[in-house]
Amino acid sequence: MEAYNTSVYPVFEADQVLSQKELNLIVSHLEEQDRLIRKNLTGIGIVCGSELSFPSPNSVKISCGTAVTSLGFQINWKEDTFSHYHDFEISDQFLKPDYTKESYLDKFFKYTDDYTAIKNCVELLPAGSNAEDKKPIPANFFNNKVVILLLEVTLIDQKNCVTTNCDDKGKRMEFNVRPLLIPINASKELLKEYDISKTYSKIAFPRYNVPFQNAVVTGSQVLDGFRKAYSDTLVSGISNAVKELYQDHKKNLSGTDLSVLESVKSRIDETVNTYKSGVNIQYIWDWIYDITEAYNEIIDFKEMYPSVCCVDENWFPFHVVLGGNSVYGNSFRTPFIKTSDFSKKEKKKSEKLALLFRKLAHLISSFEVVKVNDIKVTPSQHGNYPLSKKSIPYYYKSVLELNKKWNPDLTAKNQNDSVLSYYSDLAGYTNKLSVQKPLLFDFEPYNFFRVEGHIGLNYKTAIQKLNLIRDSHNLSFKVTAVNAVDFLNKEVDITKFEGRWDDLETDYDLARKRVYNITEFAINWMDQHKATLSSQGLIGVGSIDNFKNILIQLKNLLTNDLKEFLPNYKSFYEIFKQLNYVFLFHRWCIQLNKQTLSVLAEDLIDRLDDINELFLDDPFTVIYEEANLRWQKVYKDLFFSTFIKKHPGLEHKAGVTKGGTFVLVYVDSSIFKASAPPKQYTALLTAITAYKNNFAIEDSVKQDLIKSVKLTDYKSQLITKPDLTAIDKCKAETDNIKNSLIEVAKFNLNAYYPVEMSGFILGNLIDVLQFEPSVKPQDNSFQQTVIADFFLPYSCCGDGNTLEVKIEINEPLSISLDKLKFCQTDTNEQQIVIKGKSGGKFSGTAKDAIVQKSDKYYLQPNHASIKTPKIYTLQYELEGEFSNTIELEIVAPQGLKWEVARDKNDVNTFHFSNPVQDDQHEYEIDFNDGTKITTKEKLVSHKFDFDDLNKQFEVNIVQLGETCPNQQKLTVKLIGDFNVSDFKSKDFFTEQ
Structure with missing residues (x-):
């Protein structure tokens, strides 16, 4: 001044x-x-x-x-x-x-x-x-x-x-x-409208499955829990808040297209429709959470005050406006405008605010889940920290651009190359080794580890890779995994247990050895006296051979490992019982119509009694009962529905705090025990039953002999399934009790609470009293695949059973595709690689796009059933076993926006321009005159050789590096050249 x-x-x-x-x-x-x-x-x-x-x-x-x-x-x-x-x-x-x-x-x-x-x-x-x-x-x-x-x-x-x-x-x-x-309308010169210093409310984000209302059991229910993040109410609230905030600051954010901030809901809805049917739904939750955090960070930003260096004296030379009795009237109140050095500080704050808005716009418009096979652990922050202080997630594209906006403070210092990210090792991101490989350096300033890249992987692979990263970098968190399937009325295959029961193993080995010794002695004795036994009519040679073979097979069924024996105990027990009857029938036949017995006959009866007493001792039932009692205490911890109740404080934040427990959730219904016994058990049982039925004994005598053995006395502890026929009776009685309780509750609530409060409490009470004992249909989606992750802020689930139980040895049935992203116009069939037998069937939203040729299967990307651009799922089933679920994405071609203009000085020269400033794609341009170029330039010029035959050219522009061959055709035409010396009548071709 x-x-x-x-x-x-x-x-x-x-x-x-x-x-x-x-x-x-x-x-x-x-x-x-x-x-x-x-x-x-x-x-x-x-x-x-x-x-x-x-x-x-x-x-x-x-x-x-x-x-x-x-x-x-x-x-x-x-x-x-x-x-x-x-x-x-x-x-x-x-x-x-x-x-x-x-x-x-x-x-x-x-x-x-x-x-x-x-x-x-x-x-x-x-x-x-x-x-x-x-x-x-x-x-x-x-x-x-x-x-x-x-x-x-x-x-x-x-x-x-x-x-x-x-x-x-x-x-x-x-x-x-x-x-x-x-x-107010007195004078526009004296009354200038200023921004009102508004107070904005932060957006609150929901917690997973809180309040706890319905049990989360299956994989679909786990994924459904994430869907509350894109409920219409929440998304509309976020969209309106962001739009209002942007409009209030719009005039100070010139120079950048942030129009996406005015249509947040449509962008979220579009993205949700693409990913909601896939396994990556948890990343939608994380993405919308990031949007709310970016919005809240702008609100938390220190309030901006206007400032100037050179004062315009004409603003309010002899007055100040105090305001009025309305919000609109107060918008004319004269603010305090700082001068001098304040203007520089406010300029920096203005630049930071602009970056925060650009980051918010980038987050909204750049969500993309790329299929990866690498799990990465990235140090980050958890708690009362702004989004700028946390590491960049992996589900955004154009990360090199996002990095420049993520932390405005670091960007102002030209230190944005120190922001940690899943893509820190991407070319051009940073040259700092401590950012590229942060786990090799001190991460004391961080209290959280982002874990990314595991969703959609086979759970065994994910566990092994994550444990390797944790152990090799000495990271301070634990890993466990739980299965999101319904275990009601199902038996989990005990062979999945990888722990040890040393005392039961010893008891089993002793019982098995005793069976070996007694049966071996009996078999050898009968074999030595085969001829004499046959000649005296005590037992035929054929019967001895059959009996010998049965006992040998029985010994083979007693496996060396208790864990392999236990799942087939019930089948073994039936064989055990039928053999006992066979021995009783033999004993009865030997004594039939004989007043006295020979020494040989008495010895044979003694051998049969030895075996019979062995069966009556029934040591294997005792071992089986004890193992099942222990197994019952262990196997329920394998399931997510049990885990979430047993371990309070489960949260989802796409990682784990230091000293916490990272919980992987997967789906695997193959752990349940097969309903049919193995073929060798079935064959042996059939043979023994036929042998028993061939005895020429009256049925009444057989029944008396069978009743004389009280084998069930030794099974008093065996766990049986509940009688589901009682469900209807139970439901009817429960409905009566429920209606009575509701009437009593309604009477008391109306007496002590307002109508609104009593209605709310009564509604929750009715939900609690709903009786739904029916068994949920088994969810077979995303088999053996990690579908979600959570964390506990404390260490749990000691090195005992939980994690070990879920690691299987056998290679599972699986399917794969060479690529998972297709253009809807793609006519090339893609073979589906199956690890396992062919002859099964496909399920999922892309199943109708599969064709079989010989023993191979192919995906048709242009099939009518998958024409709509979005994520589709595919799963393969064979003989009751389900493969992993793969997700494939169909995308639509995008129109290009190239423009063409004729040169002002040369009518044969044309300038082709790409108005999309942040476009990093490479383009192939065919001028259709023998010239073809590949370029990243935004402006390309070309001179065409027009003549009488070539009066126009079709220029074809193809975008490279995308799934769809996005292309655009532009036509350039001749203009008559009658202003030049070689003027001819045919030069009057003047089309534009």
């Missing part, structure tokens, strides 16, 4: 005669310096106070305060309340003063003419005013009006007239502060 009179001001000497000009110059200089200091070194506007309040509809209270006009005049106000008014006319001595002799006053009086628009106005008066024309303020008096404080500066002549002589006594300046009430 240039000073008015600093170039010249008087310097007085002794005995100097002072003129009025010299005195006025020094006064003007000092007064002007005061104003310059205020407005150029501090600021202008309402500094503090001067707040309006309305004690009643007929009065207004103005609190004490201080303000500085744009000319630098200071207005000090003492609190007062105004209940009256009078019509007021601003003096011409202020509006049009005569300062011809005081030309230096033109520096500020030249601005008074703007106040002519409100010359006739209303002045507010306190109740104790002595004004004769004061009137009480009526109702609605303040509507559509604003209160201003006018600093009325008047230049008054001082006259001393006596009779006919008036000596000029000079002039004086008077300053009066007047509270005026003027209409």
